Amino acid sequence: xxxxxxxxxxxIERLRGLRNEGHPGGIFTSDFSVNExxxxxxxxxxxxxxxxxxxxxHVGIQYGSWGKNQELEVLSQAMxxxxxxxxxxxxxxxxxxxxxxxxxVQLTVKRLEWSTExxxxxxxxxxxxxxxxxxxxxxxxxxxxxxxxxxxxxWTLLHAGYRPLEMVMGSCVYHVAHQGFFRSMGNVGKNxxxxxxxxxxxxxxxxxxxxMQHEAIEAGAEGVVGVDLxxxxxxxxxxxxxxxxxxxxxxxxxxxxDASAIPDPQLVLSVNN
Amino acid sequence: MGWLxxxxxxxxxxxxxxxxxxxxxxxxxxxxxxRTLPSFVEARLEAAASGRxxxxxxxxxxxxxxxxxxxxxxxxxxxxxxxxxxxxxWTRGHxxxxxxxxxxxxxxxxxxxxxAVVDVKLRTIDLDVGDSMDFTxxxxxxxxxxxxxxxxxxxxxxxxLEFVRLLRSGIVPTGIAIGAQYDILSPAVDLTGxxxxxxxxxxxxxxxxxxxxxxRRFALAExxxxxxxQGNGVLAxxxxxxxFKIERDKQPPQFLGRHxxxxxxxxxxxxAANAPIEISTVVDMRDDESPLLSPRPHGxxxxxxxxxxxxxx
Numbered sequence: 001x002x003x004x005x006x007x008x009x010x011x012i013e014r015l016r017g018l019r020n021e022g023h024p025g026g027i028f029t030s031d032f033s034v035n036e037x038x039x040x041x042x043x044x045x046x047x048x049x050x051x052x053x054x055x056x057x058h059v060g061i062q063y064g065s066w067g068k069n070q071e072l073e074v075l076s077q078a079m080x081x082x083x084x085x086x087x088x089x090x091x092x093x094x095x096x097x098x099x100x101x102x103x104x105v106q107l108t109v110k111r112l113e114w115s116t117e118x119x120x121x122x123x124x125x126x127x128x129x130x131x132x133x134x135x136x137x138x139x140x141x142x143x144x145x146x147x148x149x150x151x152x153x154x155w156t157l158l159h160a161g162y163r164p165l166e167m168v169m170g171s172c173v174y175h176v177a178h179q180g181f182f183r184s185m186g187n188v189g190k191n192x193x194x195x196x197x198x199x200x201x202x203x204x205x206x207x208x209x210x211x212m213q214h215e216a217i218e219a220g221a222e223g224v225v226g227v228d229l230x231x232x233x234x235x236x237x238x239x240x241x242x243x244x245x246x247x248x249x250x251x252x253x254x255x256x257x258d259a260s261a262i263p264d265p266q267l268v269l270s271v272n273n
Numbered sequence: 274m275g276w277l278x279x280x281x282x283x284x285x286x287x288x289x290x291x292x293x294x295x296x297x298x299x300x301x302x303x304x305x306x307x308r309t310l311p312s313f314v315e316a317r318l319e320a321a322a323s324g325r326x327x328x329x330x331x332x333x334x335x336x337x338x339x340x341x342x343x344x345x346x347x348x349x350x351x352x353x354x355x356x357x358x359x360x361x362x363w364t365r366g367h368x369x370x371x372x373x374x375x376x377x378x379x380x381x382x383x384x385x386x387x388x389a390v391v392d393v394k395l396r397t398i399d400l401d402v403g404d405s406m407d408f409t410x411x412x413x414x415x416x417x418x419x420x421x422x423x424x425x426x427x428x429x430x431x432x433x434l435e436f437v438r439l440l441r442s443g444i445v446p447t448g449i450a451i452g453a454q455y456d457i458l459s460p461a462v463d464l465t466g467x468x469x470x471x472x473x474x475x476x477x478x479x480x481x482x483x484x485x486x487x488x489r490r491f492a493l494a495e496x497x498x499x500x501x502x503q504g505n506g507v508l509a510x511x512x513x514x515x516x517f518k519i520e521r522d523k524q525p526p527q528f529l530g531r532h533x534x535x536x537x538x539x540x541x542x543x544x545a546a547n548a549p550i551e552i553s554t555v556v557d558m559r560d561d562e563s564p565l566l567s568p569r570p571h572g573x574x575x576x577x578x579x580x581x582x583x584x585x586x
Binding site (some may be wrong): 069070071149153154156157159160161162176179187189190191192193194195196197198199201202203205206209210212213216217221222223224225226227228229231233238239241247249260262264265266267268269270271 | 294297298301302306313317326328329330331332333334335337341347350355356358359361362365366369370373398400402405407409553554555556
């Protein structure tokens with residue numbers, strides 16, 4: 001994956017200009033809302049610049065056998081590898097601008113008009129640095145941390161005594177078996193479970209979850225917050241479904257905060273209408 | 274990226290499932306038949322329960338902070354899936370599908386040593402296979418510090434933040450209740466047709482109205498019965514109903530009505546009703562859509578709508 005480490009010179013130039021390597025006084029760019037910006041600052045961080053990583057990926061072809069439940073490894077691998085490349089490039093950009101991490105990462109997949117096999121993966125987020133130069137907030141291996149939490153959630157997470165490590169993901173593209181004609185005829189007029197399908201969905205979700213957990217273990221996380229598990233089919237043949245799990249791996253800031261130190265939120269009732 | 278390496282070095286590209294995949298599949302089959310969990314699922318949940326692996330949770334940071342504040346810890350994400358074919362009855366099939374999925378979720382929660390599962394979502398995937406559907410429930414298993422090892426975990430559709438708020442007010446969420454009913458009305462005359470007099474007059478369609486009402490009443494009664502076994506109240510309903518007109522040859526059209534209601538059962542102790550809750554009132558000065566006023570997305574995707582109302586009356 002050597003290509004991921006190469007950033008064009010003009011991009012580096014742009015990054016330097018943005019914020020004189022993380023020192024105040026320069027100009028920063030970010031997709032923060034005003035509230036997010038204020039909360040990130042309140043949490044002791046300063047935005048440095050918008051970090052982007054993209055990857056246009058040709059997804060190979062693999063067909064599932066008509067009547068078989070099976071993972072389509074070629075597709076699983078493609079979907080994961082492409083996302084990983086986009087994320088790595090984004091992180092590379094963050095490292096170049098001296099960011100401690102990236103918050104508000106949005107990871108999107110786009111199908112390109114002219115082909116069903118080419119997908120564009122985009123990772124975008126705002127690079128931030130600790131205002132007092134604290135270096136303890138970096139992610140695994142001294143890399144910038146990544147997190148899909150919003151500025152608000154970032155502030156809350158730090159107040160709960162945790163820091164983000166990295167976005168962890170797991171992907172599994174699965175072919176759900178078709179039902180044979182005789183088998184479906186046998187079910188006409190009956191209320192019954194189709195265990196074959198149950199099994200396929202169970203297995204696919206389990207695999208996606210196991211992979212995400214594996215990443216969390218490697219990152220040295222205590223846990224993963226905000227896990228989102230969703231299904232998608234990117235114009236593949238019918239019955240081919242991707243199960244994708246994504247969340248932010250977190251770790252206690254130093255030692256775990258005593259529970260009583262976490263403040264209770266105040267309940268408010270909006271009386272506008 | 275360890276597992277990617279395994280994939281690259283493994284059977285990728287061959288198209289045929291490897292021995293490991295076949296063994297996995299056999300285990301699933303066995304587990305679904307004997308109502309147990311495959312060994313690898315059990316191992317994952319046990320590792321999470323003992324703290325050897327990171328916990329997984331759908332909670333947002335504020336939810337994490339709140340549950341920690343009240344001695345609750347996330348353990349793992351647990352799910353239950355049942356793909357159910359409703360050849361004989363859509364309604365009974367939906368009720369049976371959800372019940373089966375919930376049983377499996379409960380089994381996973383128990384394996385994770387969890388006292389409760391919060392933020393349980395009713396989900397389905399977008400794959401059209403005849404008269405059948407995927408019934409999936411998925412949520413975050415949590416453990417409450419200082420409580421003995423659980424025997425039956427509590428299942429709650431409410432998110433962690435609301436779960437904690439209920440507990441603080443002395444209300445214990447205890448499970449999920451389901452009520453479903455369908456019926457077919459075969460009237461002797463065309464109930465909606467433009468008969469000689471009907472077309473011009475304002476009038477209630479009594480027979481159809483009663484029919485539809487009886488379906489709803491029955492579904493709600495079943496919900497109540499299901500809830501009675503678990504607690505003394507139901508909150509956070511998701512309900513879905515449809516009324517179809519079925520045209521018939523040389524006979525007046527039939528009507529098929531179906532209604533399904535799913536909610537979180539709570540056990541409310543009257544003594545706790547006086548627990549002090551301090552609420553301040555605020556006036557939000559925003560002119561555009563305010564986060565204080567807009568409803569939160571509920572995350573269920575199993576039914577297209579949360580209620581049938583088309584708009585304000």
